[in-house]
Amino acid sequence: MTNLQNRELSIQKDFDKFDWSSAYNNVDIELENEILPLSKGTIIKELNGTLYRNGPGILERDGQWVHHPFDGDGMITAIRFEAGEASISNKFVRTKGFLEEKKQNKFIYRGVFGTQKKGGILNNFLDLKFKNIANTHVIKLGENLLALWEAAGPHALNPNNLETKGLTSLNGVLKSNEAFSAHPKIDLNSKLSSELVVTFGVQAGPKSTIRLMEFSNAGDNAGELLFDRKDTFNGFSFLHDFAITTNWAIFLQNAIDFNPIPFVIGQKGAAQCLKSNPNKKSKFIIIPRESGLYKGQKPIIIDAPKGFVFHHVNAYEDNSKIILESIFYDDFPSVGPDENFREIDFTKYPEGNLKQSIIDLKNQTSEVVTLSKQCCEFAMVNPKRLGLKSIFSWMACTERKEGNAPLQAIKKYNSINNEEIFWSAGERSFVSEPIMIPSKNPSSEDDGFVFIVVWNGERRGSDLVILDAHNLREIGLYELPISIPHGLHGSWVNS
Numbered sequence: 001m002t003n004l005q006n007r008e009l010s011i012q013k014d015f016d017k018f019d020w021s022s023a024y025n026n027v028d029i030e031l032e033n034e035i036l037p038l039s040k041g042t043i044i045k046e047l048n049g050t051l052y053r054n055g056p057g058i059l060e061r062d063g064q065w066v067h068h069p070f071d072g073d074g075m076i077t078a079i080r081f082e083a084g085e086a087s088i089s090n091k092f093v094r095t096k097g098f099l100e101e102k103k104q105n106k107f108i109y110r111g112v113f114g115t116q117k118k119g120g121i122l123n124n125f126l127d128l129k130f131k132n133i134a135n136t137h138v139i140k141l142g143e144n145l146l147a148l149w150e151a152a153g154p155h156a157l158n159p160n161n162l163e164t165k166g167l168t169s170l171n172g173v174l175k176s177n178e179a180f181s182a183h184p185k186i187d188l189n190s191k192l193s194s195e196l197v198v199t200f201g202v203q204a205g206p207k208s209t210i211r212l213m214e215f216s217n218a219g220d221n222a223g224e225l226l227f228d229r230k231d232t233f234n235g236f237s238f239l240h241d242f243a244i245t246t247n248w249a250i251f252l253q254n255a256i257d258f259n260p261i262p263f264v265i266g267q268k269g270a271a272q273c274l275k276s277n278p279n280k281k282s283k284f285i286i287i288p289r290e291s292g293l294y295k296g297q298k299p300i301i302i303d304a305p306k307g308f309v310f311h312h313v314n315a316y317e318d319n320s321k322i323i324l325e326s327i328f329y330d331d332f333p334s335v336g337p338d339e340n341f342r343e344i345d346f347t348k349y350p351e352g353n354l355k356q357s358i359i360d361l362k363n364q365t366s367e368v369v370t371l372s373k374q375c376c377e378f379a380m381v382n383p384k385r386l387g388l389k390s391i392f393s394w395m396a397c398t399e400r401k402e403g404n405a406p407l408q409a410i411k412k413y414n415s416i417n418n419e420e421i422f423w424s425a426g427e428r429s430f431v432s433e434p435i436m437i438p439s440k441n442p443s444s445e446d447d448g449f450v451f452i453v454v455w456n457g458e459r460r461g462s463d464l465v466i467l468d469a470h471n472l473r474e475i476g477l478y479e480l481p482i483s484i485p486h487g488l489h490g491s492w493v494n495s
C-alpha cells in the first residue's frame with residue numbers, strides 16, 4: 001500500500017448540508033471486537049492501546065427526533081490496536097433512562113437541550129426530572145471506564161467489553177446525583193503521582209460551588225481521591241470545562257444568566273434558558289490546587305474578556321502570569337425551540353475563535369489576543385504537555401478562513417510562530433475531535449499521531465483516519481463497519 005498524501009483545504013467550496021446531517025441517525029448495532037482491516041495506507045505497529053469515544057447514538061424514537069444531538073443517549077466506541085491489529089466494539093451506556101425509553105420505544109424524559117416529551121407544553125409542565133445520558137466524554141479512572149455527563153454522576157463501564165456496571169459514587173466520593181464534570185484533565189507532570197486525574201463538579205445557583213477533586217490514576221491506589229476542596233462564589237456558573245497548570249485550576253465563569261421559568265412551565269429545555277448578559281462581566285476563577293504550592297489559599301477572581309467559552313486548550317504558568325488558550329464565541333450558541341438542528345443555518349451561529357488570555361495574578365488583570373479567526377473547536381495539546389508551556393495544538397476547523405460552517409479539516413497550530421498547517425477531510429467529509437497520541441519514544445513535542453473519526457458523507461459511513469502529528473500526512477484509514485453520528489469527546493488509553 002502506498003502512503004497517502006496531504007489534502008489541501010478547498011477553502012471556498014460550499015458543503016452539502018445533507019452530507020453533514022446524514023450522520024445523524026440512530027445506531028442500531030453493537031459490535032464486539034470486530035476485526036478492522038486497514039482500508040488505505042500503512043499499519044502502525046508501535047501503538048498498543050484503545051481509542052475510546054463517546055457521543056449520542058440515539059437521536060430518534062417512535063418518529064420523534066431529539067431537539068439537539070446533545071440530548072442523544074451516550075454510546076461508547078472502542079477501537080483497539082494491538083501489535084498492528086485493529087478491532088472495534090461499540091455499546092450504549094445502559095443508563096436508567098436509556099433502558100426505560102428503549103423498553104417503551106419513546107422519549108419519556110425531557111432533554112436539557114430542548115427535547116420535549118410528546119404532548120406539548122401541558123405534558124412537559126412542571127416535569128423537572130432529567131435523564132443522565134452519559135454521552136459527553138469517556139476516560140479510564142482506576143479499573144473503570146467512566147462515561148461522563150456533567151450534570152450528574154459518572155457511569156462505570158468495564159473497559160474491556162464496555163458493559164455498564166452502573167452509576168458510581170467513586171468509592172463514596174460523590175453524593176447521589178452529584179454533578180461531575182465531563183472534562184477531567186489528566187496531569188502527567190505531577191511530582192505526587194505519575195498520573196493524576198483532576199476534575200470538578202459545579203452546584204449552580206444564585207451562589208455556585210465548585211468542588212475540585214484530584215484522583216490518583218497510577219499504581220496501587222489508582223482511582224483514590226487524594227485532594228478535595230470546595231469554594232463558593234457569587235452568581236450563576238455555567239462551567240463546561242476548565243484548565244490546569246502545575247499549581248492552579250482555571251475556570252472562566254461566563255457572563256450568563258439562567259431564567260428557569262420557560263423550563264419549569266414546559267416551554268424550553270434547561271440549557272435553552274441560558275442567556276448572555278451584556279451587563280455582566282465574565283470572570284476568571286483561579287483556584288489553588290491542593291496538590292500545588294498554594295494549597296489552602298483562597299481563589300483569585302479576575303475580570304475576563306468578553307465572549308463565551310465551552311472549551312479550553314491548555315494553560316501554563318509564566319512567573320506571576322497564567323497563559324490560557326481557549327475557544328471563544330461571541331455569544332452562547334443555542335438551538336431555539338422552533339429550529340431543526342439538522343437544517344440549521346451555520347451562518348446564524350457564532351463561530352469559535354482561538355484566543356489567548358494573559359492573566360496577571362499579581363496585578364489582577366487579564367488581556368486577550370486572537371490567535372486565529374478560523375472557526376475551530378475540539379482542540380488539544382500533546383497530553384504530556386498539559387498544564388505546561390506547549391508549542392503545538394491540534395484542533396478541528398472549518399475549510400473556510402472566516403465564518404461558521406461544519407468542521408471539515410484538522411489544523412496544527414504553532415503558538416510560537418503562529419504557523420498553521422491543515423489536513424482536509426475532503427469536500428463531503430466532516431471531522432470530529434482529533435486525539436493526539438505521542439509516539440512511544442518521541443523525539444519532539446509533535447512526534448506522534450492524530451486519530452480522527454470522520455463522517456464520510458459520500459459513503460454515508462464513518463472512517464478512522466490516522467495522521468502524522470508532525471506534518472498532518474495521512475498514515476492510515478480504516479472504513480468502520482458502523483455509522484457513528486457526529487460525536488463529542490474521547491481519550492486514548494495505553495494497554
Ligand SMILES: [Fe+2]
Pocket residue numbers: 183240241310311489
Ligand atoms: Fe466538551
